Amino acid sequence: MPAPHWPAPTAAAPVIASVRLPGSKSVTNRALLLAALADGPGVVRQALRSRDADLMVSALRALGATLTAVRETTDSVDWEVTPGPVRGGARVDAGLAGTVMRFVPPMAALADGPVFFDGDPYARKRPMGPILDALRALGARIDNDALPFTISGPLTGGEVTIDASGSSQFVSGLMLTAARFEKGVTIRHVGPPVPSQPHIEMTVHMLREAGVRVDDAERDVWRVEPGPIAARDMTVEPDLSNAAPFLAAALVTGGTVTVPGWPEETTQPGDALRGLLTALGATVTRDGDDLVVTGTGEVKGLDADLHEVGELTPTIAALAALATTPSRLRGVGHLRGHETDRLAALATEINSLGGDVEETADGLIIRPRPLRGGVFHSYDDHRMATAGAVIGLAVPGVEVENIATTAKTLPEFVQMWAAMLGSR
Ligand SMILES: O=C(O)C1=C[C@@H](OP(=O)(O)O)[C@@H](O)[C@H](O)C1
Numbered sequence: 001m002p003a004p005h006w007p008a009p010t011a012a013a014p015v016i017a018s019v020r021l022p023g024s025k026s027v028t029n030r031a032l033l034l035a036a037l038a039d040g041p042g043v044v045r046q047a048l049r050s051r052d053a054d055l056m057v058s059a060l061r062a063l064g065a066t067l068t069a070v071r072e073t074t075d076s077v078d079w080e081v082t083p084g085p086v087r088g089g090a091r092v093d094a095g096l097a098g099t100v101m102r103f104v105p106p107m108a109a110l111a112d113g114p115v116f117f118d119g120d121p122y123a124r125k126r127p128m129g130p131i132l133d134a135l136r137a138l139g140a141r142i143d144n145d146a147l148p149f150t151i152s153g154p155l156t157g158g159e160v161t162i163d164a165s166g167s168s169q170f171v172s173g174l175m176l177t178a179a180r181f182e183k184g185v186t187i188r189h190v191g192p193p194v195p196s197q198p199h200i201e202m203t204v205h206m207l208r209e210a211g212v213r214v215d216d217a218e219r220d221v222w223r224v225e226p227g228p229i230a231a232r233d234m235t236v237e238p239d240l241s242n243a244a245p246f247l248a249a250a251l252v253t254g255g256t257v258t259v260p261g262w263p264e265e266t267t268q269p270g271d272a273l274r275g276l277l278t279a280l281g282a283t284v285t286r287d288g289d290d291l292v293v294t295g296t297g298e299v300k301g302l303d304a305d306l307h308e309v310g311e312l313t314p315t316i317a318a319l320a321a322l323a324t325t326p327s328r329l330r331g332v333g334h335l336r337g338h339e340t341d342r343l344a345a346l347a348t349e350i351n352s353l354g355g356d357v358e359e360t361a362d363g364l365i366i367r368p369r370p371l372r373g374g375v376f377h378s379y380d381d382h383r384m385a386t387a388g389a390v391i392g393l394a395v396p397g398v399e400v401e402n403i404a405t406t407a408k409t410l411p412e413f414v415q416m417w418a419a420m421l422g423s424r
């Protein structure tokens with residue numbers, strides 16, 4: 001029997017809270033994969049514990065790495081990672097995780113036998129063609145153009161042309177393993193602009209920290225030299241994208257939300273929240289390591305190109321739906337290939353609460369309209385579920401279907417949300 005819908009709590013008063021976020025999904029899954037390919041045992045501290053991170057751990061174990069939890073809390077874990085020869089004959093469950101379905105196949109092509117990949121039913125619809133074609137061009141054999149597929153090496157590497165306009169993860173995925181290819185890799189993107197550049201910068205930065213030589217001087221060309229990936233002891237930053245719904249609560253309720261441990265410098269796209277929330281009417285300041293966001297209770301609409309920070313779109317759209325002036329969100333056509341078609345899902349769900357959202361080819365136009373309660377469907381998308389929670393702060397009677405899907409990147413979401421609302 002499906003779980004009952006989650007009655008999203010309405011804020012009775014301005015939220016005043018400090019919210020500590022667990023580790024970044026994107027940093028965790030890169031760090032684990034790099035550790036499993038490294039030249040010796042390493043440690044990944046404060047790694048996220050969530051469905052996507054667990055799927056990465058299982059995939060790496062299936063491919064021959066040893067991961068041992070040396071310290072654990074409910075939402076974080078320190079992993080000791082000991083690489084092993086990459087093992088064939090494995091089955092990898094990617095769930096609905098883009099970071100597993102796009103980052104692990106290049107590593108699997110190093111295995112001594114075929115590796116089978118599959119995922120959730122909807123994962124079979126997520127774009128995979130460009131990265132699978134690239135792996136074929138580099139020497140791998142793959143029997144399908146989407147999940148499920150079986151991949152077999154060997155793969156020597158070399159030069160490849162790819163259209164990565166559908167997902168930056170195609171480029172990141174190839175780069176993460178490329179130092180272990182005999183010839184490294186040169187990736188040349190040809191097509192409409194690649195989204196989520198900060199995530200590509202995150203990949204380049206983490207590779208360089210592991211001693212890998214990467215040349216990204218030319219736009220849309222990335223060269224990864226062959227060589228060892230250094231074993232490291234590293235600590236994962238808090239997930240700034242998952243800070244979004246909590247910081248949004250400050251704007252919706254006219255309160256103040258503080259996130260401790262906001263990095264001074266980061267490649268996480270969530271850092272763009274500082275500018276976006278300011279544009280939506282908040283005051284955003286730093287107090288030492290804390291990011292402090294204060295709202296007035298009135299949310300202003302905004303016109304924003306979110307191409308670089310697409311994963312923030314559901315929260316920004318939820319805020320825009322509660323704003324007093326219209327908004328236009330642009331540059332996010334690739335969100336149709338995320339956990340669900342996020343543009344269609346946001347328009348459908350906000351409109352079903354009485355909103356006025358129009359889909360465009362590459363975004364959304366959101367006009368102010370009073371909203372009413374009703375069921376907000378999540379489409380197994382963690383960020384749809386949290387967008388419903390944000391709207392529920394201001395609109396009585398919102399019920400989020402499948403709030404449990406927040407476990408993809410934030411299993412403690414419901415408890416954290418309750419603590420935030422209760423901590424006056
Ligand atoms: O590399 C990563 O960790 C990610 C890249 C982005 O993917 P797209 O470029 O497909 O949007 C982002 O939306 C996703 O949440 C995480």
Ligand SMILES: C=C(OP(=O)(O)O)C(=O)O
Binds near residue numbers: 098
């Ligand atoms: C697009 C997202 O995830 P994935 O890593 O599965 O692509 C996301 O978390 O917003």
